Amino acid sequence: MPRGQAPAFWYGAQPVPRWARSLVPLYRLLRLIDHARYALGLRRIQRLPVPVIVIGNLGVGGSGKTPLTLALIESLHAAGWHPGVVSRGYGGMQRTPHLLAAADTAARVGDEPLLLQRRGQVPVAVGARRADAARLLLARGVDVILSDDGLQHRALGRDIEVCVIDGVRRFGNGRLLPAGPLREPATRLAGVDFVVCNGGAAQPGEVPMSLQAGTPYALAAGAAAPPPGAEVHAIAGIGDPARFFATLRALGYRVHEHAFADHHAYVAADFAFDDGALPLLMTEKDAVKCVAFARRHWWALPVRAQLPPGFVIALLQRLAAVTVLSLPRVSQPR
Template sequence: MARLLAPLGWAYGAVTVQRMSRGGARTGVPVFCVGNFVAGGAGKTPTAIAIAHRLQAQGEKPAFLSRGYGGKAGPGPVLVDAARHTAEDVGDEALLLARVAPTIVGADRVASAALAVKTGASVVILDDGLQNPSLAQDLRLAVVDGTAGIGNGLCIPAGPLRAPLSGQLASISAILIVGEGAATSNKAIRASKKPILTARFVAEEDMASQLAGKPVVAFAGIGLPEKFKATVLDVGATIAGWRSFPDHHVYSAEELRRLQSDAAQRLAALVTTEKDYVRIAPLLAALDPDLPRPLALPGALIFDDTQALDDLLTKALHDARAKIQAV
C-alpha cells in the first residue's frame, strides 16, 4: 500500500518543501519554532516548554503560539486563561503551555505573534509550524522520536513524513532526538551536518516515588502512547492494565468510569499523562468517588547537554536581533 501511495506522497511533499522555502513576516522579536518531520507526536510540546524555561533563565520573556488543536475558542488570536479555558476551548497543549508562559491560540500566526508582542514577549516560540511559512523563523528545531524516527521514509499518505527528509533537513537549524532508538544512527540525519541535541523524558520525582513498585492501570491518548507506557515502567510501576486512545481523544465520563472499575478490580492506581489529564479535568466531578481517581504522571524533557542548548538559543537570539535591527 505504501508503494502504491508513494507518488501521491512525493507530490504532497514537493508542495510542502516549496511552501517551507517562502519568506515569512517579521514580528519585531525573535521567533523560534519547535516542529517535527513527521505527522504525529514526537515531543514538541515538552520541548517547547523546556526551551521556554531555558530562555527564562537567561532573562527572556517567551510567549507560545499554538494552533489550539480541536479548540472551540474561535479563529483567534486568543490569549489562553488557564483558570477559565478548558481543553475543549483552546486544546490540550495550549493549557500545558499556559502554565509556563503566555500562550496565544489562533490559526493566523502573524496575528497571534502580534498579540504575543503586546503581552510583552521578548521571543516567540511556535509549538509546531515547521512547515508553516507565515512567520520568519529564526530558529527551526526539528524534534525526532528516537524510537519511531521517520518511519518508512515516505511522505503522507504513503508514510509519516510531511515532506521529503532531504528538503526538510535543508531548512532547519538543528535536530533534537528524544530517547534512544534507530533515529540516533539515521544516516541522513547524521550526514546533514546540522547540530544534533539529545534529550530524554523523565517523570516527576514525587509522583514517580508514589507509583514505584505498585500496580497501575495506565491510559493515554497522545501521538505516541507507547512512550507513556515506557515512562510508567521506568518509574518502577507494574502495568496491571493498559489502554491507548487516538491523539487528542475526547473522553466520555462513561469511558473514565470503566477505567476506574478496571483499576478497582485490579487493586491498582489509575494513571494518565498530563496532556490527557487536562482533557478529562471537567469530567472528574462526575466520576465515582469510591473508585480509583485518575492521576497525572507529570514529567519534563531533560537535555543531555544543556550548555549546547543554551549556546544554540543565545546565538539564535543574537542573530535574530541583528536582522531585526537591520530592517
C-alpha cells in the same frame, strides 16, 4: 489500533498499500504549489518585531515537542528573556486569534497550548493565522516567541528552527504522507538550526534529549500516589502511547494499557473500564482534558526534558545574534 493512530505500515515491515503510494505525488504537488506561492510573492511571510523560535518535527504524531518547549521556556526565563508561545491550537475550536485566559478549556484552545500555559506560566496565544495570534503576545511584554509545531507553517517568519525527532521511531519507512509519516522529506533537516533527538541513539550532529519522569500528582483530591510496583490502569492519547506505557513500566508499575488517538477529546464514558479498584495514571496532556470529571484515584505523570548544557548555551548565543542582526522587521516575500 485506536482510530487516529499511525498506520502500522508507517513504522512496521508491512508493505505500503497501493492507494497510499498513489497519493504521494498529489501530496508533493500540493507542497510545491504552497512553496511557489511564497516564491512568487503571492503570499508573504509575516515578520514580527521580536525573535521567533520554531519548534517542530518532520513527521505526524508526537516526538517530544511539548517537553522541549517547556524546557526552553525555563532556560529563556533563567537567561532574562520573557518568552511567549504561539500555536495553531490543534484539537480546539478556536480559529480567530485568542490569548489564553484562566477559564479556557482544552476543547476551546487545544490540549498542548493549555498545558504549556499552565506548566510554563507564560502567555500563550492560539489561532489559525499564527502571525496574527503571535501579535497578541507583544502587548504582554513578550520579547521572544516560541512557535509550537510550526515547522511547516511558512507564513510566520522565524529566526531559529528546532526540529525534534523521535529517536526510537525516527522517520518510520521514510516516505511522505500518506505512504509514510513524513510531512517533509528528511533532507529538510539540512536547513534547520538544531536537530534534537528524543530518546534512542542520537546521530552525529543531533542534540540528545531524554524525558525524566517526576512524581505523579492527583487530578482531584485523593489518597497518596500509587507507588512503583503497583498495578494501575494507564491511558494515553498522544502520538505514541507505547512510549508512555514503557515509561510507566520502567518506573516499576504493572500496567493495563488503554490507548486513545492523539488529541482525543475525553468524556466520562471513555473510562467505563475503571471500576475504582486500581489507580489510573495518564499524561499531563491527557490530564488537562480530564480534570472536570476526574476521580480521586486519577493521577498525572509529569515529565521533564533533559538536555545537554551546550545546546542551551548554543541556542541562547544564536538568539542573541539574530536579535542584533534582524531588526527592524517587515513582512517580506521569501
